[in-house]
Amino acid sequence: MRRMLGVVLTALLVLSAPVWAWATNGMNMIGTGAVSSGMGGADVAVPAGCTAIAGNPAQLATTCNRVVSVGGAFLNPQMEVTMPGQSGVDNEFQLFPLPFAGYAQRIGTSRWSVGVGIFAQGGMGVDFNNVKNFMGNDDSLYSQVAFMRLAPTVAYNVTDKLTLGLTAFAGYATIDYDFFPRGVQGQHVTGLSSYTIAGRFGANYQINDQWAVGATYTTESSLDFDGGEMRFNFGPGLGQVTYRDVKMDDFTWPRQVEVGVSFKPGPKWLLAFDVSWVNWAAAIKTVTVTASNPNVAVPAGYDTLTIPFVMDWKDQFVFALGAQYEINDMWTVRAGYNYGQNPVPDNTLNPLFPAIVEHHLTAGFTFTYQDWDFDFALEHGFSNDQTNNGAPSSTNPFAGTEVSHYQDTVHIMVSYRF
Amino acid sequence: MPRLSALAGLVLLAVLAWASAPAMAAEGGIHWLEYDAALAAQKTQDKPMLIYFHLPYCYRCKEMKIKVYNQAAVIDKLNANFIAAKVDVEKNPAPAKLYRSDYTPSYVFLSPGGKEVYRDKGVMGEERFLGMLDYVQSRAYMRKSLEQFMKGR
Numbered sequence: 001m002r003r004m005l006g007v008v009l010t011a012l013l014v015l016s017a018p019v020w021a022w023a024t025n026g027m028n029m030i031g032t033g034a035v036s037s038g039m040g041g042a043d044v045a046v047p048a049g050c051t052a053i054a055g056n057p058a059q060l061a062t063t064c065n066r067v068v069s070v071g072g073a074f075l076n077p078q079m080e081v082t083m084p085g086q087s088g089v090d091n092e093f094q095l096f097p098l099p100f101a102g103y104a105q106r107i108g109t110s111r112w113s114v115g116v117g118i119f120a121q122g123g124m125g126v127d128f129n130n131v132k133n134f135m136g137n138d139d140s141l142y143s144q145v146a147f148m149r150l151a152p153t154v155a156y157n158v159t160d161k162l163t164l165g166l167t168a169f170a171g172y173a174t175i176d177y178d179f180f181p182r183g184v185q186g187q188h189v190t191g192l193s194s195y196t197i198a199g200r201f202g203a204n205y206q207i208n209d210q211w212a213v214g215a216t217y218t219t220e221s222s223l224d225f226d227g228g229e230m231r232f233n234f235g236p237g238l239g240q241v242t243y244r245d246v247k248m249d250d251f252t253w254p255r256q257v258e259v260g261v262s263f264k265p266g267p268k269w270l271l272a273f274d275v276s277w278v279n280w281a282a283a284i285k286t287v288t289v290t291a292s293n294p295n296v297a298v299p300a301g302y303d304t305l306t307i308p309f310v311m312d313w314k315d316q317f318v319f320a321l322g323a324q325y326e327i328n329d330m331w332t333v334r335a336g337y338n339y340g341q342n343p344v345p346d347n348t349l350n351p352l353f354p355a356i357v358e359h360h361l362t363a364g365f366t367f368t369y370q371d372w373d374f375d376f377a378l379e380h381g382f383s384n385d386q387t388n389n390g391a392p393s394s395t396n397p398f399a400g401t402e403v404s405h406y407q408d409t410v411h412i413m414v415s416y417r418f
Numbered sequence: 419m420p421r422l423s424a425l426a427g428l429v430l431l432a433v434l435a436w437a438s439a440p441a442m443a444a445e446g447g448i449h450w451l452e453y454d455a456a457l458a459a460q461k462t463q464d465k466p467m468l469i470y471f472h473l474p475y476c477y478r479c480k481e482m483k484i485k486v487y488n489q490a491a492v493i494d495k496l497n498a499n500f501i502a503a504k505v506d507v508e509k510n511p512a513p514a515k516l517y518r519s520d521y522t523p524s525y526v527f528l529s530p531g532g533k534e535v536y537r538d539k540g541v542m543g544e545e546r547f548l549g550m551l552d553y554v555q556s557r558a559y560m561r562k563s564l565e566q567f568m569k570g571r
Contacts, residue, residue, distance in 0.1 A: 063477075064476040111475065160474040206480075
């Protein structure tokens with residue numbers, strides 16, 4: 001079972017890789033699916049089909065019959081890193097697919113709905129070539145954090161107003177990174193991966209025909225990466241040494257609390273507002289990479305390398321506001337705004353992990369033809385700049401470094417009801 | 419500045435939505451009957467019958483209530499010209515089984531003589547729903563499809 005799960009999640013990762021620089025709300029996507037994303041990610045109290053698997057699981061109960069959805073997003077990030085005393089370096093052009101597939105159905109005419117889906121929860125990363133390392137030579141900074149989730153979900157209509165939902169997340173994450181590999185103490189790390197499990201509980205209460213409120217609680221996902229390999233550059237003398245047993249500890253996907261409200265001021269309108277709290281402070285503190293089992297004899301004390309990345313991220317509040325208007329039976333349009341506080345502190349900013357985008361503006365539409373929905377959304381993450389103002393030290397090698405980051409994302413999805 | 423403008427635009431959109439929202443008709447306007455009562459009523463009235471299959475917690479059924487069943491034109495036409503039966507398929511599964519209708523929302527129309535003459539499903543807007551009522555009431559189903567009928571309206 002574990003092997004099969006690994007095969008499925010790995011296949012989806014391959015389809016969506018490389019997935020650098022797709023950080024939005026911290027490392028989370030602002031929404032899953034073109035409907036949620038078109039409304040700025042405001043979806044906690046908004047009816048959903050399959051995408052409830054990645055949102056509020058209670059909304060799965062709005063599935064009246066059977067629905068299958070397939071789609072995803074294409075993300076284009078734009079970043080620049082400016083090291084102290086150097087000119088800025090842009091990241092390489094990238095366009096990354098982030099797939100989603102799901103199925104949901106009501107069990108007969110009962111109060112139970114079930115579904116299963118697979119989707120990209122989030123990630124981040126960079127690809128800077130020709131950036132000067134600490135010795136002034138051309139080098140590279142590269143990182144890739146990718147996190148996919150397989151999510152069986154169940155929802156139950158307690159009453160015609162109250163619905164509850166539960167999702168079990170089986171996750172698979174990978175990390176690769178280059179930290180100035182051509183310089184002394186440079187690192188080239190590949191193949192770190194981790195399985196993890198988590199859960200999300202959701203509720204929705206339909207106050208009346210116009211107002212609804214919802215909430216979710218997501219447990220944290222502890223990621224214990226291992227199975228990696230590191231090529232460590234000792235410089236003149238030992239040169240490049242490959243450590244064949246590399247792991248990464250204390251990297252966690254955070255727990256999260258969301259509350260939302262939706263309001264229908266008329267038959268054609270839907271407005272929604274969500275507030276989320278993301279507990280990055282408990283999830284991303286000091287991430288430690290441990291490398292052992294070198295491929296050559298090394299002096300005493302170098303058998304095992306312990307490399308800390310001090311990050312100390314802050315908790316994050318996310319505010320999402322969305323509006324939807326049905327023009328007619330076939331066309332529905334949406335717009336949204338999403339603000340997520342930057343969780344990265346100024347004094348630990350690391351260009352390998354630039355999850356700093358805060359403001360997002362989105363727009364989208366659905367074209368409905370008989371039992372088919374064709375959803376589309378555009379998302380723009382406005383540029384944010386940040387400078388590391390910490391004191392230079394062995395655990396803060398990027399003091400004085402400035403990072404800027406913006407991104408555009410296209411979401412598409414096709415759903416069929418039957 | 420563009421962010422503030424965008425946010426202001428969304429707020430304005432919300433206010434306009436509130437201000438432009440048409441008043442909804444009072445709930446309970448349609449004279450829904452239980453299935454058995456509707457069958458009995460049809461024996462004394464020369465009217466076609468609509469059997470509306472729903473679940474109380476089906477979101478798309480709630481959409482029909484808000485978008486269609488609360489609208490005055492729909493209430494007037496249904497009450498004047500149809501016998502309307504509302505079937506909760508969880509509480510009363512027999513009619514759904516009889517008419518092979520496990521999809522909600524769905525609509526089965528019977529002629530005044532009790533014969534099934536048309537069926538449809540899913541959420542639809544007021545205009546299409548009124549057209550569907552006209553289609554059945556005028557017996558246009560004997561000559562053309564609903565799509566053809568709607569194009570000719």
